[in-house]
Structures are given as structure tokens and as C-alpha cells.
Amino acid sequence: MSKVNIVIDGVAVKVPKDATILEAARLANIKIPTLCYLKEINKIGACRVCMVQVGDNPWNLSAACVAGVWDGMQVHTGTERAVKARKTTLELLLSTHSNDCLSCVRSKNCELQTFAAEYQTEEDKYAGAKLVFEKDATQWLVRDNNKCITCRKCVAACKERQAVNVIGANERGFATLIGSAFDKPLAEIPCIACGQCIVVCPTGALTEKCDIEPVVAALNDPTKYVVIAPAPSIRVALGEEFGMRVGENVEGRMVEALRRLGANAVYDINWAADLTIMEEGHEFIGRLQKHKEGKPVKFPMITSCSPGWIKFIEMYYPEHLEHLSTCKSPQGMFGAIMKSYYAQQNKINLKDLVVVTVMPCTAKKFEAARKELTTKDGYPEVDYVLTTRELARLIKSRGIDFPKLKGDVKKEGKFDQPFGESSTAGLIFGATGGVMEAALRTVVEKITGKPVKPLEVKDVRGPKKGIKEAKYRIPELASKFGIDELKVAVVHGTQNAKTIMEKIKKGEADYHLVEIMACPGGCVTGGGQPIHTAEYMNNHDLRDQRAKAIYATDKKGKVRESHKNKSVEQLYKDFLGEPSGKKAYELLHTKFQKRTKH
Numbered sequence: 106m107s108k109v110n111i112v113i114d115g116v117a118v119k120v121p122k123d124a125t126i127l128e129a130a131r132l133a134n135i136k137i138p139t140l141c142y143l144k145e146i147n148k149i150g151a152c153r154v155c156m157v158q159v160g161d162n163p164w165n166l167s168a169a170c171v172a173g174v175w176d177g178m179q180v181h182t183g184t185e186r187a188v189k190a191r192k193t194t195l196e197l198l199l200s201t202h203s204n205d206c207l208s209c210v211r212s213k214n215c216e217l218q219t220f221a222a223e224y225q226t227e228e229d230k231y232a233g234a235k236l237v238f239e240k241d242a243t244q245w246l247v248r249d250n251n252k253c254i255t256c257r258k259c260v261a262a263c264k265e266r267q268a269v270n271v272i273g274a275n276e277r278g279f280a281t282l283i284g285s286a287f288d289k290p291l292a293e294i295p296c297i298a299c300g301q302c303i304v305v306c307p308t309g310a311l312t313e314k315c316d317i318e319p320v321v322a323a324l325n326d327p328t329k330y331v332v333i334a335p336a337p338s339i340r341v342a343l344g345e346e347f348g349m350r351v352g353e354n355v356e357g358r359m360v361e362a363l364r365r366l367g368a369n370a371v372y373d374i375n376w377a378a379d380l381t382i383m384e385e386g387h388e389f390i391g392r393l394q395k396h397k398e399g400k401p402v403k404f405p406m407i408t409s410c411s412p413g414w415i416k417f418i419e420m421y422y423p424e425h426l427e428h429l430s431t432c433k434s435p436q437g438m439f440g441a442i443m444k445s446y447y448a449q450q451n452k453i454n455l456k457d458l459v460v461v462t463v464m465p466c467t468a469k470k471f472e473a474a475r476k477e478l479t480t481k482d483g484y485p486e487v488d489y490v491l492t493t494r495e496l497a498r499l500i501k502s503r504g505i506d507f508p509k510l511k512g513d514v515k516k517e518g519k520f521d522q523p524f525g526e527s528s529t530a531g532l533i534f535g536a537t538g539g540v541m542e543a544a545l546r547t548v549v550e551k552i553t554g555k556p557v558k559p560l561e562v563k564d565v566r567g568p569k570k571g572i573k574e575a576k577y578r579i580p581e582l583a584s585k586f587g588i589d590e591l592k593v594a595v596v597h598g599t600q601n602a603k604t605i606m607e608k609i610k611k612g613e614a615d616y617h618l619v620e621i622m623a624c625p626g627g628c629v630t631g632g633g634q635p636i637h638t639a640e641y642m643n644n645h646d647l648r649d650q651r652a653k654a655i656y657a658t659d660k661k662g663k664v665r666e667s668h669k670n671k672s673v674e675q676l677y678k679d680f681l682g683e684p685s686g687k688k689a690y691e692l693l694h695t696k697f698q699k700r701t702k703h
Contacts (some may be wrong), residue, residue, distance in 0.1 A: 108511075108615040110177035114183065126157055126169040126180055138191065138220050139276065140256050140307050141167050142170040147261035152198075152254065154220065154504055156190040157182045166190055166639040182389035191218065192224045192331075201397055201421045202308075203251035210498065211309035216638055218308075219255060223485050237280065239315035243291045245298040245314055245470040250282045253310035258639075259302035260284060266625055268600040269417070271296050283310075295702040297599065299413035299623045300467030300632015305639070312634055313467050316489045317499050324367040325458040330453050333368040334439055334464040335359060335597045336534030337375050339493050342465065345635040346497030350678075352650040354658055357518025358440045358510040362500050372524035374462060378531030378543070380676070381410060382667035385432045386548045387684035389618060403632040405594070405609070405616035408540050410434040412472035413623025413632075415697060417599045422606045423699035425559060431694040435534065436462050437478050439524075440486030441692045446680045447524075461489045463496050465535070465631035468623065477695045492633025523672035529662030531670075536652035537597035537627035538565035538573065541620040545577075545593070547668045553581045566656070568626040568648035571601035574616075592616045598625040629655070635637040 113126075113133045120129040125148075130137050141152035148548035150168035151363045152271040157169045160179055163186040163396065181187065199221060206212050221228070238250035250499065255274065259284065260308040264270040271294045275284040285294045303311045323329045344355040363371045385408065395402040409415060409430045445462045447453075462469065472478065473487040480486060491499070500507055511518065519525070530546055542562040549557045564575035573595040582588045594616045596605050602621045624631045626648030637647065664670060 109174055109178070109343060111174050111176070111178040111180065111307055113180045120174055122174075122352065124174050125391070125552070126167065126172045126174060127155060127161075128175050129180070130169065135182060136640065137169045138223075139170055139639060140216060140220070140254060141258060142643070143258050143305055143639055146265040146595045147256075147258050149257060151470045153194045154191050154257050156187050156194075158184045158187045174350045177408045177616050184344035188224070191481055192226055195221050195224055195226045196228075198226045198231045198254050199226060200233065201235050202254070203249070208548070209252070209309040210312055210315075210494075211636075214636060215309060219638075222487070224663075225398075234265050234279070235362055236280065236282075241291050243296070243471075244295075245310050245467040246291060246300065246303065247314055248283075248291060249312075250284075250309055252308045254308060255281050255283060255306060256385065257283070257647060258278050258305040258307065259435065260307045262301045266598055267297070267299060267301055267623070268603045269295065269297055269299075272302070275487060283628070289703070293703070297416040297420070297699075298468035298471040298632075299599070299622060301624060303467065303632050304630070304634065304636050305642075306636075307639065313492050313495065314470060316470070316491055317502075320461055320491060320499070321487050329459050330369045331461060332370045332372060332443055332447075333363050333461045333463065334377075334552050335363070335496075336392055336436070336465055336535065336628065337378060337532045337539075337655070338575040338634070338651065339463050339496070340464045341535065341629065341651045342493050342634045343497060344507070345637075346494065350646065351637075351645070352654040354654045358507055360518040360520055361510045366499065368461075370521045372439070373520045373527050373531075374435050374439055374508065375427055375527035375529075375531035375640070376524045376533045376670070376672065377435035377442070378410075379431055379528050379667035379670040379673050380442075381435045381534075381691065382530060382543050382547050383673060383677075385430050386544055386551060386668075388430055388432065389544070390550055390551060391587065391685065393582075393617075396588070397586045405614060405619040406430055407619045407621055408544075409697075410534070410540060411466075411468075411622045411624075413466065413468035413603060414599065414621045416468065416700070417602060417623060418472065418606070419697055419700040420702050421603070422610070425606065425609060426697045426699070427659055428609065431692055433473065435531070436472065436487055436490075437465065437695065438693050440473075440478060442524075442676070444480050444484060445692055446676070448452050455480060455484045459488045460486065461491065462487055462492045463493065465493055465509075465628045465634045466624070467492060467632040469633070472569060475500045483595050493635060494633060497635070503658070510638060522674070525641065526670065526672040528664040528667050528670045529659035530665055530667045532661050532662070533655055535628045536566070537568055537622050537656050538562075538620065538650075539617065539627065539655070540594045540622075541565045541593055541595050544618065544620075545669055548575075549579060550666065550668070552585065553579060556666070561660075565595045565620070566652075567682060568646070568652065570594050571598055571625070573620070591618070594619045595629050595654075596620065597622045599623050613680070626652070650660075
């Protein structure tokens with residue numbers, strides 16, 4: 106690509122011909138503030154906080170995020186006029202902004218707050234008319250338009266990344282607000298609960314529905330027996346909430362912190378991920394067997410562990426629900442075992458057993474409330490779901506110095522047993538491609554009788570491609586099931602899921618097994634994970650940083666295949682019987698439903 110020479114604040118830099126001033130500044134290591142810009146999906150120049158002076162005329166200001174460069178261009182980012190323009194814009198935003206910063210969950214992690222302090226703004230300089238909005242809450246999300254700066258990043262994430270497109274700018278001028286069609290409440294629109302709008306919001310206008318209060322009440326109630334279990338990706342993200350390195354694996358500290366909070370038992374959702382692979386793998390082999398026998402069977406079989414994806418297909422492609430695996434997600438399976446086998450073994454009354462999961466995903470809150478995930482007595486199998494962010498706030502409120510906790514997973518930070526004994530195949534569920542890789546490690550060995558070598562199935566790894574396809578020629582497939590090669594696909598982000606579903610709809614998808622995750626990158630960048638500034642997200646790949654930590658741990662694992670998890674094997678012997686047998690199917694499988702969009 107051809108390049109041009111420009112000068113920014115006296116720094117000569119050669120940049121691509123089609124670069125913006127903002128991108129050029131980054132190459133010159135010069136930071137320009139932005140509030141509405143989001144790399145690849147939101148370049149609209151709406152907030153005007155990135156104004157810079159072009160040339161010597163102090164009135165010649167341009168929005169750096171959308172203004173292109175030319176050869177010989179002179180840019181000044183710190184002139185009096187440019188700085189004053191930014192400061193004025195910030196003060197205007199503050200004039201209509203809610204001023205409850207001290208109690209806001211985004212305090213100290215709010216980009217508006219940060220820039221307001223950096224530019225020494227006057228909060229009440231333009232005090233006057235202010236619209237007051239009521240909060241809009243669902244089971245998974247709260248929207249407070251009193252804190253919204255109409256940057257439209259949430260709109261872009263919903264439309265461009267997730268292809269859901271259920272929010273946008275309503276009204277005009279001073280009355281503009283982010284809302285839904287016909288001002289419908291969030292609970293009445295086809296939102297998939299993924300929370301991707303939350304992680305791009307620069308303020309506290311969008312947050313998860315907080316469940317800290319009832320969890321604390323349960324922890325403080327001596328009549329309650331509280332079990333807490335974190336998902337695979339929590340351990341490679343939680344530390345970021347305490348200023349630790351992005352992607353650092355803090356499993357030991359996390360377990361110790363959960364114990365200090367007062368949990369009666371701390372287990373690992375990785376264990377339930379192994380259980381999921383046992384059931385899902387058996388279900389897939391069953392479909393292969395039906396194919397051989399000439400019976401009607403739906404291919405591809407699609408994974409069902411991402412609740413955002415499940416809600417997406419239930420609303421947008423309900424005619425293809427038969428493609429879904431009938432397996433509950435690891436969260437669902439964990440709750441089912443806790444409220445049956447575990448309660449029986451430990452003689453705990455279901456009214457006193459409180460199951461809390463820690464998830465990277467706001468859609469898990471929606472999933473936990475599904476009527477399909479209840480016991481015969483009507484108790485929810487999972488009582489409360491905390492996001493990574495909520496857990497961090499809870500730990501801080503208890504005065505626990507997280508970074509200084511001992512992180513030895515062999516001693517203080519070891520999960521309780523037997524539901525903490527898991528393979529690293531369960532751990533890799535946290536990254537896109539992980540469910541597929543874990544499934545292949547087990548399914549191929551079950552078909553061939555030989556372990557997969559190498560265990561690293563790199564064809565399905567990595568967040569760079571939204572859709573990854575692979576084919577595996579396995580001799581035993583032909584002899585046992587009459588299939589020449591196993592065709593798989595891995596998809597992350599519902600924008601890409603839509604592409605695959607359209608292929609299935611047209612009969613153009615000849616895959617046998619497909620993994621779909623609602624969030625781009627999978628659970629490591631779920632809607633409940635730590636929020637970073639746009640500056641960081643635009644220049645670093647959070648998906649890759651967190652996933653690398655997961656795969657590094659997997660590489661060192663002693664048990665790396667789900668079917669070699671001894672405690673899962675024992676559970677089948679003592680309680681469940683055979684995979685997908687009568688009891689296993691009753692507890693670990695579910696049904697999905699067609700949902701109306703409006």
C-alpha cells in the first residue's frame with residue numbers, strides 16, 4: 106500500500122495513504138481522545154472530542170477519527186483552539202449527564218469521567234435544561250439514558266458485530282436518546298442478551314442487572330448452603346479488574362477469594378464442561394449412527410452452550426432448532442447436578458441450597474431464568490449469576506486485597522472436590538473454537554479407539570476469522586458410518602452465525618458439526634467481562650490476549666480430554682448411568698422454543 110508523509114505535532118511520520126489522522130497519530134505515539142470511535146465498526150465523527158487543527162489556521166479543525174491524510178499534511182493536536190473545542194464539547198456533555206459519579210459502577214473506569222478530569226472541565230458551566238429518563242431493566246441488562254452521551258457505539262456493536270440491530274437513535278436534536286423501535290422496553294424486543302453493547306459503552310449508561318445483593322444475603326444467611334462456581338474464562342479476566350496484566354491466569358487467587366467471601370463450597374464449571382462434552386459427543390455419534398442406518402437426522406449438529414446464540418436462533422431461525430444439540434450448557438448441567446445428586450448426597454434441602462455461578466456473559470442471567478432450567482419442585486437449578494465485573498465489585502467490597510492473595514492452585518487456591526476436578530478440555534471452552542476442539546478430542550478417540558495426536562486442533566483456534574472451516578479424513582468414519590470425512594465449522598459473533606444459518610437455510614452447509622458462540626472471540630470477551638477503554642480495545646486484541654492464557658494452561662494440563670475426567674466417569678457409574686441414558690437425558694438435556702421477535 107502506498108504511503109504519504111505527514112507531520113503531527115512536529116513528529117514526521119509515514120502513514121498509509123488511506124489512514125485517518127487518528128490512525129496516523131497512533132503511529133506517531135500521540136494520543137487523541139475519542140468517545141464515539143470504535144475501530145472497524147463505528148467511524149462516524151459524532152462526539153467531536155477528537156478535534157485537531159490542520160495547518161496553520163486555528164479555525165481549521167477536523168475530527169481526527171474520520172479525517173483522511175494527504176502528503177505534506179501538518180497536524181497540531183494541542184493548540185489552544187483544538188483543546189478548547191474538546192473541553193467545550195465535554196462540558197456540554199456533562200451539562201446533560203447524570204452527576205451520580207460517586208455511586209456509579211463505572212466510576213474510575215468511565216471515559217467521560219477520565220477526559221473531564223484531564224481537560225479540567227467545569228461540570229455546571231452550561232447548566233440548564235436537562236431531560237430525565239426512567240431506567241429500562243431486564244433480567245440481564247439495565248439502560249440508564251441519563252448517563253448516555255449518544256456516542257452510538259452500542260448501536261454499532263448491536264448492528265455490525267451481532268446483526269441484531271434492535272437499538273438506535275430515537276428523536277432528534279436535544280431530545281435524542283438511544284432506544285428501541287416504537288420506544289419498546291428492552292424486555293419486549295428481540296435482544297439476545299449478549300451484552301456486547303455494555304462492553305463498548307464509555308459511561309455507565311449500560312450495565313448488567315446486578316445480583317450482588319441477593320448473593321450477599323445468601324452468604325450471610327446461616328441457614329443457606331452456598332455453592333459458587335466460576336466459568337472457564339473468568340480466571341483469565343478477573344485480574345484485570347484489580348490492575349493486573351490482561352490475560353493473567355488468576356485461578357488460585359480467584360478460588361481463595363471465593364472462599365473468603367463465605368462460600369460453603371467452591372467448584373469449577375470446567376468440570377461441567379467435561380460433562381457437556383460427554384453428552385454432546387455421545388449425541389453426535391448417535392446422529393452419525395442414524396445417518397448410517399438411513400434414518401432422518403439433522404446435520405450439522407450445532408452446539409448449544411452459548412445462551413446468546415440460543416436466543417438468537419430461537420428468535421431469528423426457529424425453523425432450524427432441530428440442528429441444535431439438546432445438551433444444556435455447562436452452567437445448566439452444573440446446576441442440575443447440584444440440585445439433584447449433590448443435594449441428595451449431602452442431605453441438603455433444595456430450599457436451602459443456593460447455586461451461584463460466575464459467568465463472562467450477561468446472557469447467562471437470561472439462561473438461568475429459563476423455565477426449562479428448573480427442578481421438578483420448581484426450584485431454579487442456578488439461583489444467581491454474577492458477571493466477572495460483579496464478582497470483582499463484591500471482592501473489593503469485602504476488603505480483600507486480591508493481587509496479594511496466594512495464587513498456589515495446589516494449596517490455598519485449589520477447587521473443592523470432586524466437582525473441581527476437570528480436564529483442560531473444559532477450560533478451553535472459554536475461547537472460540539474451544540468447544541469444537543474439546544469435542545474432537547473425545548469424539549475422534551471414541552470413534553477410532555486411539556487418542557488424537559496432537560491434541561492441539563489448531564484449525565479451529567483463533568479469533569481472527571469469524572468463520573473457520575476444517576475437514577478431517579478419518580478411516581473409521583467411512584467403515585463405521587459411511588462418511589468419507591468429518592466437516593466442521595467454528596463461528597463466533599452472531600453476525601457470522603447469521604451467515605452460517607443462511608447457508609443452512611439454503612441447503613448449502615454440508616458440515617457435520619458446528620460450534621457457534623454469540624460473542625466475538627467467544628466467552629473470553631463476553632458481555633460480562635472487564636471493560637477496557639476504546640483506546641486500549643482499538644489497539645490491542647483482548648480476545649487473543651485472554652485466549653493465549655487459556656491455551657497456555659491447557660498445554661501444561663495433566664488431563665486434557667473430557668472423557669478422562671475421573672470424577673465425571675465416577676458420576677456416571679454412581680448416578681447418571683450411560684451418557685444420554687434415561688437419567689442423564691432427563692437431567693442434562695433440554696428443549697428449545699420458538700420465540701416471537703415482538
